[in-house]
Amino acid sequence: MPELPEVEIVKLSLKKTIKSKKILKVKVNNRNLRFKIQKDFEALLKRRKIIDVNRKAKYLIIILDDNKYLIMHFGMSGTLHLLKKEFDFKNTNLSFYKGQNFPSKHNHIELFFDKFKIVYNDPRRFGFVKFLNSKKELVKFLKNFGIEPLEKKFNIKYLKKILNNKNKNIKNILLDQKYISGIGNIYANEILFFSKINPNKLGKKINISEMKKLLVFSKKVLRKAIKKGGSTIRDFKNAEGTKGSFQDEFKVYNKDGFRCPNSLCAKFIKKITISNRSSFYCPDCQK
Template identity: 40%
Template sequence: MPELPEVETIRLTIMPEVVNKTIKEVSFFYPRILPKNTPEEFIENVQNRKIVDIKRRGKYLLFELDSEQLIIMHLRMTGRLLTYKSTEAEATIEKHTSVIFTFTDNSQLRFVDQRKFGTIYLIAPENISIIAGLKDIGPEPLSGDFSLPYLKKILDSNRTIKSLLLDQKLIAGIGNIYADEILFRSRIHPTRTGKSITLQEQELLHKAAQEVLKEALLHEGTTIRDYLTGSGMKGNFQNRLRVYGKTGEKCVNCDSLVERIKVAGRSTHYCPSCQRSDEL
């Protein structure tokens, strides 16, 4: 699933091709991508409307229209947003295309989703709470709201640190890949409880979260299988992963082998030597 760095990279790469353009038509190939609207209702409300901005909240993309309505997209497991210039608009429609937005200059934005878990909503800003994932979403980990005092507060829990990092109600946008990488750089075992994390470790964790996410953004995200930027390019951070997907390989810091276990129902990668299960 695209996480914060991937969704933000998509936002940045599609903005120059989409913002300030007027939607001429919308073609649905998979109407069930709309949980709350019919295709007819959606088209009626967005046709001839201009996209004035694109924002991100966690793993959601929010397209602001000149009507003040929002088109909100979540890519889920395998969703892609790809832009096509007017000269490319006749390109073959991929098998897994769910919807195509065509603009008045004949350029396009296509939502392609192999597993068909992605969603699109059309709502007024005051009704954003109807989307459960946005109603109670936590602070952005690269914002000032994600402070050390806030981190200390959410760690006052008997839940595992891995599950806390993944909880979108506590921190927006962190998924399995970056949780593993953050914990490795923090030298914290993923099964430790939030309450067991010392003040020193809290500082390491906060710093690691900032570093990992900023580096991933710099390298345009992580492509393991499906993720592509809005311009159709792979990310590069997969070449800098230290534990995720490295089961059985030597740790970059020591001679121990990276192990994989299940934590909070998710495959979790860690170094048993660098990430001790006891406190520092």
């Protein structure tokens, strides 16, 4: 599942190509994504100019002219592809999962520009693409999302506010988008390992020095993942060519049974399930 770093990489690579370009044609091959694509979607997008590309948490936001917006969420298996006319729309080259082979199936939405097209592909269809009519709609859509770890407002004061008196475990708090947006399961596991905090520890038990570690490592882990081109895992196993390489740096994620990466520790990484999600941690290093 693409998380914040992967969507950030899509944003950066997409922005370079589509900014200031005009959508000439829209083709919807399958309207049944997580939310049904609205009837007038094609008409609403046609002839619109791309003003900019932005991101909030795991949502990609394409800013269109006249205060209209296109929001994309990649769900479990969504990918975006950029195909150039000069290569007969055959090669795809966008973002962390970029491979030269363009998938032949599950290409649900196609946006045509002058010299290229972008295609939304999603075999499992948990993702969605949604047109928003105004800035007001955008603000409303994003209002339930908490602060992002990469924002300045993500500080000790904010952490205190969301952790104090919480009878919920820290792993679930990190994953709860209304408190902190953009941390997914992989990165939550890694952040807790670096911060030396047990995933089952309750929010109210996290002390100031642990909060400081959470702050530092949330930013560090996400920044490093962006730099490494994100993580190429399960859903992207078919990708060829340039893949993200952050998966090579996982300390605990998917490492159950392996020795703890802390050289002073002789324990093995343990896997447990918290709220139906796999959690990986070192029982000795993470208290």
